[in-house]
Amino acid sequence: xxxxxxxxxxxxxxxxxxxxxxxxxxxxxxxxxxxxxxxxxxxxxxxxxxxxxxxxxxxxxxxxxxxxxxxxxxxxxxxxxxxxxxxxxxxxxxxxxxxxxxxxxxxxxx
Amino acid sequence: xxxxxxxxxxxxxxxxxxxxxxxxxxxxxxxxxxxxxxxxxxxxxxxxxxxxxxxxxxxxxxxxxxxxxxxxxxxxxxxxxxxxxxxxxxxxxxxxxxxxxxxxxxxxxxxx
Numbered sequence: 001x002x003x004x005x006x007x008x009x010x011x012x013x014x015x016x017x018x019x020x021x022x023x024x025x026x027x028x029x030x031x032x033x034x035x036x037x038x039x040x041x042x043x044x045x046x047x048x049x050x051x052x053x054x055x056x057x058x059x060x061x062x063x064x065x066x067x068x069x070x071x072x073x074x075x076x077x078x079x080x081x082x083x084x085x086x087x088x089x090x091x092x093x094x095x096x097x098x099x100x101x102x103x104x105x106x107x108x109x110x
Numbered sequence: 111x112x113x114x115x116x117x118x119x120x121x122x123x124x125x126x127x128x129x130x131x132x133x134x135x136x137x138x139x140x141x142x143x144x145x146x147x148x149x150x151x152x153x154x155x156x157x158x159x160x161x162x163x164x165x166x167x168x169x170x171x172x173x174x175x176x177x178x179x180x181x182x183x184x185x186x187x188x189x190x191x192x193x194x195x196x197x198x199x200x201x202x203x204x205x206x207x208x209x210x211x212x213x214x215x216x217x218x219x220x221x222x
Contacts, residue, residue: 002152032208043114043200043213044153051208089153091211096141096204097165098211100153 003027004092006101014109019077021104023090026071030092030099035064035075038087038103047088048075080108113137116201116214124222125193131186131217133201140206142184144176147198147216159184160206196221 004025013019021035031052036044050057050064050073057064063076073090087103116133123129135142141160145153157176158165164176173189188195198218202211 034210041215043215046210046212049210096158097155102150102152
């Protein structure tokens with residue numbers, strides 16, 4: 001039973017445009033949400049996070065939005081760069097447990 | 111200066127064997143984890159462990175067992191390996207509270 005879902009397995013975006021990656025969750029007890037970036041043959045690396053008491057967190061080109069009523073999380077990357085091409089996982093935390101989505105493979109086309 | 115390191119990076123072995131994967135973190139984190147990434151790329155939690163409790167995902171076969179000699183290490187032992195155990199196994203650690211996990215680079219286990 002997957003509590004965190006990423007329904008788009010892949011996304012292609014032109015360099016310089018906005019990339020929007022989406023994530024839905026089912027457990028209202030989640031209180032902390034994260035996005036990770038993963039390159040092939042490497043482990044996921046932390047990108048940005050947001051607490052459940054906020055609805056937006058920004059870090060440079062990366063912004064995470066949280067809509068608690070819709071149980072929806074999104075990551076915006078502006079402007080997208082070819083080096084952003086990777087698999088992006090969203091995750092949610094309850095207590096000491098993290099739950100991951102299945103990932104979205106982002107390709108930024110030069 | 112690797113924060114979370116796991117060895118070996120690749121492990122090829124035969125069905126029925128017993129193997130171990132080691133994990134060490136130098137971040138001073140309280141909690142360590144093991145994940146299995148299957149062929150569908152889903153990161154599934156297997157265990158989380160700190161000095162207070164071990165939480166085991168009930169779907170994990172008892173052939174898998176975590177061993178923590180100290181706070182900085184959480185090794186994964188697997189007995190009687192099966193074909194379905196082929197996957198990438200990731201170790202991670204985190205601090206308590208709203209803090210992200212840090213991951214190792216994974217161990218690619220292939221069962222012949």
